Amino acid sequence: MYGSANVTERQAQAPALAISTVIFALRTDPGSGRSEIWLPLVRRIRQPHLGKWALPGGPLGGSESLQDAAARNLRETTDLEPTYLEQLYAFGGLDRAATQRLVSIVYWALVRPDQADLARESENVRWFRASEAAGLAFDHDEIVAYALERLHGRIEHGSVAYHFLGDRFTLTQLRGVFEAVLGRPLDPANFRRQLRSARDIAATDEVLQGGRNRPPRLYRYTGQNAQAPPPARTPADDRPTS
Amino acid sequence: MYGSANVTERQAQAPALAISTVIFALRTDPGSGRSEIWLPLVRRIRQPHLGKWALPGGPLGGSESLQDAAARNLRETTDLEPTYLEQLYAFGGLDRAATQRLVSIVYWALVRPDQADLARESENVRWFRASEAAGLAFDHDEIVAYALERLHGRIEHGSVAYHFLGDRFTLTQLRGVFEAVLGRPLDPANFRRQLRSARDIAATDEVLQGGRNRPPRLYRYTGQNAQAPPPARTPADDRPTS
DNA sequence: ACAAAAGTGTTTTAACTACACCCATGG
């Protein structure tokens, strides 16, 4: 597949640098009422991998930070502002793209369901269930898989789950987020207790009316900064969006 | 839209891509006998930041993976092979370097004490205590601080501690690693139990002779892959070294 | 015999699990 001329040519040129973003949102299945993780993909309109679905992304602009470039990916594909944005990993394998050496710094983002509902879909932008996103262009299958792993880890320890929801939410909604990410049911009683102690949530005096059952209390997230761990003391870049 | 003028313009403003590596090793203080974390730094022999100490690194070669470039950093500065190598973070702030836009993909590595003792020191390569590495070039102070945080996190959960040591080690040596990284003393009795259950270590039938006290048993690490979490299923690059 | 580190045992405490039970609402 690679002629020797191709290899020498590759050695000569500096690697291209691109930013891609994995955007996660929660959607509630109308049928079962269960929460699921979705992500938007864009259809490639050029070679290589023409016609395949791929992560939103593009070259890094000369005068924007990595984080800004990732946020721009969101805006340009879905008109959304992220509620959470964190660097995922830098992928730089030699065989990622056939024609040129490509290094991609990948971010992952969370958006709220109300935002995701507003997001535009078009011929070349479509939302997929994370579990059904396969056959993507380049190595994007693996990138999505790794992003899901990271999400899994972050939700257990950190305070990421809230960023899937609005500023007011019920504990059952929050539990739905955990269950969708972890992929297993959680005991409602224990889940409630675990959050009451230690986590940064506070009960409001409001309840959610209109349901079929007893109106659940609404809570809000009080953790000041929706912080992403990586650049602990803001290394001049990549400050996560609150 | 893609005229040659545009291409050259893009090339002109395209960020430079470099790989740097934070190399950690353990050294036992001759006086107190306590373990401490050290790292090698190289003196800059050009502007900018001429004369300051900096992390080993350099531009990414056209035909090497990111991981390979990081391993090359180790070889070129210290003649060492890493026992552990993991991607840390990609730093890409606009103000990282004065003259040009610079994106650095930073790795961190662990080496064994016997390797570190063999590592050459020179006029322009010197080892520093991690706690005393300050005033470095560029944003390397922050990068080192973040690498220490990551090390801290990895040692609590993962199986990273063993890579500071040789293939045979006493539990007290291993506890020394934990104490040096975590910065607090640990109960020897509980530490022993915690490792016996769950962690991948096995007792050998050998003991370490020559000490002043009762000879401690030697253990070895049986975890097959010294794995780093990031690319869970080897995204065509960056496989951590065993 | 003594000091000092290796190694074992035991008690206490906290956290998580599982599950029984009561409460409030719409139909």
Next chain:
DNA sequence: CCATGGGTGTAGTTAAAACACTTTTGT
């Protein structure tokens, strides 16, 4: 008044922390 999800209580299990205690070496 019944079904359904919201919310509380409680016993059993498991893991970790604190610390007393025994063992083995060199001097």
